[in-house]
Amino acid sequence: MLFKNIDILDENFDYIKNCHIGIDGEKIDYIGKELPDKNYGRVYNGTGKLLMPGLVNAHSHVPMTLLRGYAENMKLQDWLTKRIFPFEAKMTAEDIYNGSMLGFAEMVRFGIVSTTDMYFMDEYIAKAAMDAQIKCNLSIGTTSSGDKGYYDLPVFEENNSLIKNYHNKENGRIKIDLSLHAEYTSNEKTVSQLAEFAQKSNVRMHIHLSETKQENEQCKQRHNMTPAKYFYTNGIFNVPTTAAHCIWLEDEDYDILKENNVTAACCPVSNLKLASGFCNAPKLYNKGINVALGTDGAASNNNLNIFEDLKIFALIYKASFNDPTVITPKQAIMSATKNGAISQGRDDCGAIKVGNKSDIIVLDIDKPWMTPNHNILNNIVYSAQGSDVVFTMVDGRVLYEDGEYYSIDIEKAIYNANMSAKFILSKL
Ligand SMILES: [Zn+2]
Structure with missing residues (x-):
């Protein structure tokens, strides 16, 4: 997967605009300002988005x-x-x-x-x-x-x-x-x-x-x-x-x-x-x-x-x-x-760095409460909402994107949790 033209927090947690990030398998394979030659498959349009570590x-x-x-x-x-x-x-x-x-x-x-x-x-x-x-x-x-x-x-x-x-x-x-x-x-x-x-x-x-x-x-x-x-x-x-x-x-x-x-x-x-x-x-x-x-x-x-x-x-x-x-x-x-x-003993996780596991989230920063962008770190901490997360990836697999859960049947999860809570209460 290739994230194209996306803003990122780099491995030092500094803000870099307009990058390209290539994901190969479970790892971050490329970070750069130039479009990579390698074909990473799916292309994700990063305009108005911020990519940061999960x-x-x-x-x-x-x-x-x-x-x-x-x-x-x-x-x-x-x-x-x-x-x-x-x-x-x-x-x-x-x-x-x-x-x-x-x-x-x-x-x-x-x-x-x-x-x-x-x-x-x-x-x-x-x-x-x-x-x-x-x-x-x-x-x-x-x-x-x-x-x-x-x-x-x-x-x-x-x-x-x-x-x-x-x-x-x-x-x-x-x-x-x-x-x-x-x-x-x-x-x-x-x-x-x-x-x-x-x-x-x-x-x-x-x-x-x-x-x-x-x-x-x-x-x-x-x-x-x-x-x-x-x-x-x-x-x-x-x-x-x-x-x-x-x-x-x-x-x-x-x-x-x-x-x-x-x-x-x-x-x-x-x-x-x-x-x-x-x-x-x-x-x-x-x-x-x-x-x-x-x-x-x-x-x-x-x-x-x-x-x-x-x-x-x-x-x-x-x-x-x-x-x-x-x-x-x-x-x-x-x-x-x-x-x-x-x-957690996961030294190759937690930062956007080539060779690290691809544990990535994308925030939609094209939002009124994220504008203007004087300093993205300030906006992430003081202005962002959890619901600004539009994409979650673990080990290179997409688990959540734009309202869709890819590893969880969300209706079933909610239904089962409600049933469990009711059942436990009935035993108390
Ligand atoms: Zn506790």
Whole structure:
């Protein structure tokens, strides 16, 4: 496929007008001002359009689309125990698949090409991701109670089977990570054994870290150290880790994250909704920590339109740190693309570069709210709508274009998700 006369964000996230981009198979094969000699097949007219890297969602719980709008205006603990957990307890494998297909449809519609997910019954999320042809780092959020260690838990066998059957499948689009749900939902034996298993299995880690003040304070009471120090001490950061939220980090925690190459996945909309607080994104950047962007689940967002998260991400730290100069549009866009790809262990994704995987989106910039174009980076972050995405490609395959979904039967996905939600409610 050849994108002709299209504006792009290049590998340095600089704006280049009127380029030609050739896609060969799954890769970006040509970027240039001159029309290439090679025949790339289909020609896409790029007039009035912007081509940029697809967005990477660094923290999601994709089947939670079924809980969209189900629990609102509640305190976190009530939200979890009175609404979320009882609903989730009734979800079947089919519901997990249906919720995932709905979520993946929403993601490709809004330009997300890859997501780092944490949930349960991941085999069915993997099946949905394979059908939807989206990229996904999947993990089961390990929890434990009592004295049981990781090797005593059913999740140990589940992870063995997931790694054997799905890790690096679909040309590497599916990756299996390990996940520890959080400090407060597991015991120390589980944490250290999971860390050991991750190293042995050579896979990545995904955790919730310092999301609430209560979590931080109680961890300090229990272990006499912050959650970041506790995870570090127990070996969790011995493998590349994505830590969602990172709101209540203390001074030393930033050094721990930096020294261990931990990615901080900021989820600003979810944090606003659950009143969890604000992470110190400017400090994370200043410390040289890899900062990525996540939607979190649809129960706390309430959509997977990551352009909303991008705008809010670029705004709230200005207000919360009383400094309008923090978080540049380029930083925000890189967090929503390349930094997320790095956190997933996908070094050849997340940027428009020859040899990279062709994970591309196209925005229609010939719109009133995108005019004039003084600085396209400003327009992408502060003016663009998720619905401006008119084209989404993963590994060189078109998944969405101008209202059409090519890997998902959208009517069926919506119908099945509605049926699943109704069925679960009937059991509550
Ligand atoms: Zn989460």
